[in-house]
Amino acid sequence: MSEVYGVRRDRLRDRCAAAGSTGVLVSRPANVRYLAGAVPPGAVLLLGPAEDVLLCPRTLAGDPAGGRPDERVRLSVLPSSAGDPAVAAAELARTAGESLAIEEHHLTVARHRAVSSVAPRLRLADLGLAVEQQRIVKDEEEIACLRIAAEITDQALGELLESILVGRTERHLALELERRLIDHGADGPAFPTSVATGPNSGRRGHHPTDRRVEEGDFLSVCVGADYRGYRCEIGRTFVIGTSPADWQIELYDLVFAAQRAAREALLPGAAYRDVDRAARQILSAAGHGEGLAPLTGHGVGLEIDEDPQLAPAAMGKLDACVPVTVEPGVHLPGRGGVRIDDTLVVRQEADGGPELLTITTKELLAL
Amino acid sequence: MSEVYGVRRDRLRDRCAAAGSTGVLVSRPANVRYLAGAVPPGAVLLLGPAEDVLLCPRTLAGDPAGGRPDERVRLSVLPSSAGDPAVAAAELARTAGESLAIEEHHLTVARHRAVSSVAPRLRLADLGLAVEQQRIVKDEEEIACLRIAAEITDQALGELLESILVGRTERHLALELERRLIDHGADGPAFPTSVATGPNSGRRGHHPTDRRVEEGDFLSVCVGADYRGYRCEIGRTFVIGTSPADWQIELYDLVFAAQRAAREALLPGAAYRDVDRAARQILSAAGHGEGLAPLTGHGVGLEIDEDPQLAPAAMGKLDACVPVTVEPGVHLPGRGGVRIDDTLVVRQEADGGPELLTITTKELLAL
Structure with a gap:
């Protein structure tokens, strides 16, 4: 090394x-x-x-x-x-x-x-x-650290999903996730873990509160491990209870489609702004253009928020071996919302296209 | 407000x-x-x-x-x-x-x-x-926040001491303490919690490792709550097992005497360096002058390390209503050591002298 x-x-x-x-x-x-x-x-x-x-x-x-x-x-x-x-x-x-x-x-x-x-x-x-x-462009040793960070994060999140969630507070779930990251070998959380329930769900960077998980809630989680200094990020949204409401399914499908579009746009040579637009135009066409976050994703590495920024005014094009997040979301004030966030590495199409590091399912799970 | x-x-x-x-x-x-x-x-x-x-x-x-x-x-x-x-x-x-x-x-x-x-x-x-x-000088509302932060910290530490410690790692004990801080109403830890066992004990700012607590260890803990932005700090050292060794008792008594001397020196008008000297000369006279930390304590408030610095070259004198830590320690390489750390508020002698915020006992507990 x-x-x-x-x-x-x-x-x-x-x-x-x-x-x-x-x-x-x-x-x-x-x-x-x-x-x-x-x-x-x-x-x-x-x-x-x-x-x-x-x-x-x-x-x-x-x-x-x-x-x-x-x-x-x-x-x-x-x-x-x-x-x-x-x-x-x-x-x-x-x-x-x-x-x-x-x-x-x-x-x-x-x-x-x-x-x-x-x-x-x-x-x-x-x-x-x-x-x-x-x-910005990482070597394979750096990507290996990110891959391990993502594995740890997937494990911690997977374990949390097996536990009983109703009645627990956002703060406790966030602490529990951070404990599990350490259990699985992380040097620490990559950033303050965000757990958001009910009306808080879907808010980017939501600071966990004492609100408890209730039946029928959306629950959105954003968490990541720091492994040897390298930081990844995953975000998922779940529904609590046996069956999601129609508006929840619709909103989830919409954000999922936007996130997939941006993931599919991640290729060497793609303009940063085009990756952002791929997600943004789907959400805007559905009437959610107003409240969107100013970016769809960002680079990760030794810091959790690095260049490039995948945003409307960003200048530049993706290179191979650049790890980025893809994290669109929609938050409806008073009701809640959905965020879906992955860490991926840009790869040549001949090498199989974007490499997904955070592999937790993106199906809408009812917990 | x-x-x-x-x-x-x-x-x-x-x-x-x-x-x-x-x-x-x-x-x-x-x-x-x-x-x-x-x-x-x-x-x-x-x-x-x-x-x-x-x-x-x-x-x-x-x-x-x-x-x-x-x-x-x-x-x-x-x-x-x-x-x-x-x-x-x-x-x-x-x-x-x-x-x-x-x-x-x-x-x-x-x-x-x-x-x-x-x-x-x-x-x-x-x-x-x-x-x-x-x-530097706090008003009574600020001191009230620090007092609550200290109460929360004392509670979290007290609960940890009632649990079984042998076999648990430094990292887990640190995470457990941070979870308990939140349980009791902290906005978060005031700084990264330090738990140090065996040969690590007594090191200021020790970063918790995967070392497990063993019989006969010194266990030193430094933890503090953030309550509405105000941060306090407590440090205690314990012995694991039924009876401490002679060298452990001797070292503990020495650090305790040094810490008490510095606490007693905390009066309005006292020079920062004289508070430092009160502790430092006791440790130096016992042959531990070489490895001592460069300061005996520091101010606390909206940041965990504020002015004043209680250090040999510090210029200035204490005022009433200044909260400071008093935290001398000795670390013997390869063997471990002792740190005792309190947060106190400087008060006039007529008002009862220094107000101790962190009230967990400083007797040497064998756990």
């Missing part, structure tokens, strides 16, 4: 060198982890012409935590009194180069000022979203 | 006006919540001469989430396409004032640049840690 990190760093270094920067300071945690294999709390990564250094503050426990970095990165643990690792990095960069690319979208104004003042002759350039862009 | 937020905003506005700023842009979430009573995800607060506006992006669910703000703050929900609320705030501020104070320690370089470019004639000044400093 170690080689992978070196290759990633070299690619970034080459790109920055071509733009005139001799050093690169990476501070956004997911980017540090992507390039160094680990991210102790508060650590920053300095790519220099001579060596790569991971600078991290001595933690309160005394040792650096957060995993072991790639062995070809020098680990420098700063004394408690040393202050900001970014400043230490700038000091180091000053001796080696003339120009340092920094992440202006992550570094605060105050840190930027401190970096400038410790190395006033160092020219600071903007790295922009170079690392985030590099992270 | 609504009046409280207005008073807080007026105090900040007056302070900034005296420093020459006609507007204030607050972006750090805990600061926004402190001043507006709510913080929808991504929201920023603009204090202007004419009105106060909470600008937030339309969430993916369609509605702003994160609680209802103070009614005298105008809520402005931006359309999905509007981009950064900080930029929208700058645009608004441009019409009303000449100088805008911003949080340079929170705003990124990229946002700062976007703010400057939309309002190029607006003079940007640094607000610094003005809001954080205002947050």
Whole structure:
């Protein structure tokens, strides 16, 4: 695995060198982890012409935590009194180069000022979203982690469905799911688990409340595991009780059709906005255009919400090996609604088309 | 409660006006919540001469989430396409004032640049840690929230101690504690719960592993509830089995003495560093000076780690109504250790001295 990190760093270094920067300071945690294999709390990564250094503050426990970095990165643990690792990095960069690319979208104004003042002759350039862009297409090792994260998530959700749900609160069901993720080997939940019942169902990002599951409810769940830093997402909607109402079946079928259309649009070369439109036009044609979420899906990886965004105004086209969610939904105020959410990997048609990672059934289950 | 937020905003506005700023842009979430009573995800607060506006992006669910703000703050929900609320705030501020104070320690370089470019004639000044400093001394309503958070935490911990512990993993015990926090009315854990057994015990911020509790172990737990945004912290160390070993009793008594000394030093007017020294010198005199954490305690409130820091180099003195943790510990590599951690509120001696919020016993329990 170690080689992978070196290759990633070299690619970034080459790109920055071509733009005139001799050093690169990476501070956004997911980017540090992507390039160094680990991210102790508060650590920053300095790519220099001579060596790569991971600078991290001595933690309160005394040792650096957060995993072991790639062995070809020098680990420098700063004394408690040393202050900001970014400043230490700038000091180091000053001796080696003339120009340092920094992440202006992550570094605060105050840190930027401190970096400038410790190395006033160092020219600071903007790295922009170079690392985030590099992270969009995943290698097979990253996809393997996502696949395991999805397996864990499917298992946890499957077990929950076998238990009695009526009378339990949204909060308890969410905690129960998170416990089961850990049971099955997750490092943690990929994001705060959402469980929504009755009138809350179908709301994206609903924060679980003390409302209890009742007969006749829609129950929508959105959950995902973090496995070795890689995060997936699944969303399903169920009906509680023996037989769904007509409006529930109709709404479910509609969202299912929209989600399938977007899944089928996931091919290398497809425009992000066209994937979004595939789902959006089906929901809009049925009169639900107004309240729709601003996106139909998004990339996943070391963060749960990465590029690309599958949204009406998004620019760009899908590549192979990009994992994304497809998660349309409709929420009817006061009544509830349906969301169906999968994590898939974009694949060439010759390779079988989009690879579905979250395989829990999408039939409308009555529980 | 609504009046409280207005008073807080007026105090900040007056302070900034005296420093020459006609507007204030607050972006750090805990600061926004402190001043507006709510913080929808991504929201920023603009204090202007004419009105106060909470600008937030339309969430993916369609509605702003994160609680209802103070009614005298105008809520402005931006359309999905509007981009950064900080930029929208700058645009608004441009019409009303000449100088805008911003949080340079929170705003990124990229946002700062976007703010400057939309309002190029607006003079940007640094607000610094003005809001954080205002947050140090709590009012009685804030302390009441912390008191409830501590009660919930004591209950959750008490229940765990009545269950069978041997054979269970650190991860499971941590999840169990978090579930019980929610059961008792917490909005969530105040920070990731730490459970450490055997050789892991006594390590500050230990991340729970799959190690199981064994007979003869030290078991140290650090947990806290979030109640209405207010976060407390308790840490206790127990012995598993019928009778602790001599070294365990000795170490426990030592840490207990250090913790008591620091608790007793908590009085208005006491220097932060003197509270730290009260605990540190006892542990150092016993030969444990080397591996100690860089601080003995810290403020708590809307964030779990606030000012003041009770540390050797900290400048400043305690005021009444400042809630802090007192949490010395010793960890012996390979053997384990002891941490004892309370949340207390600094009070005048005439008012009975420090008010202990976390009341779980500090006797060495053999479980």
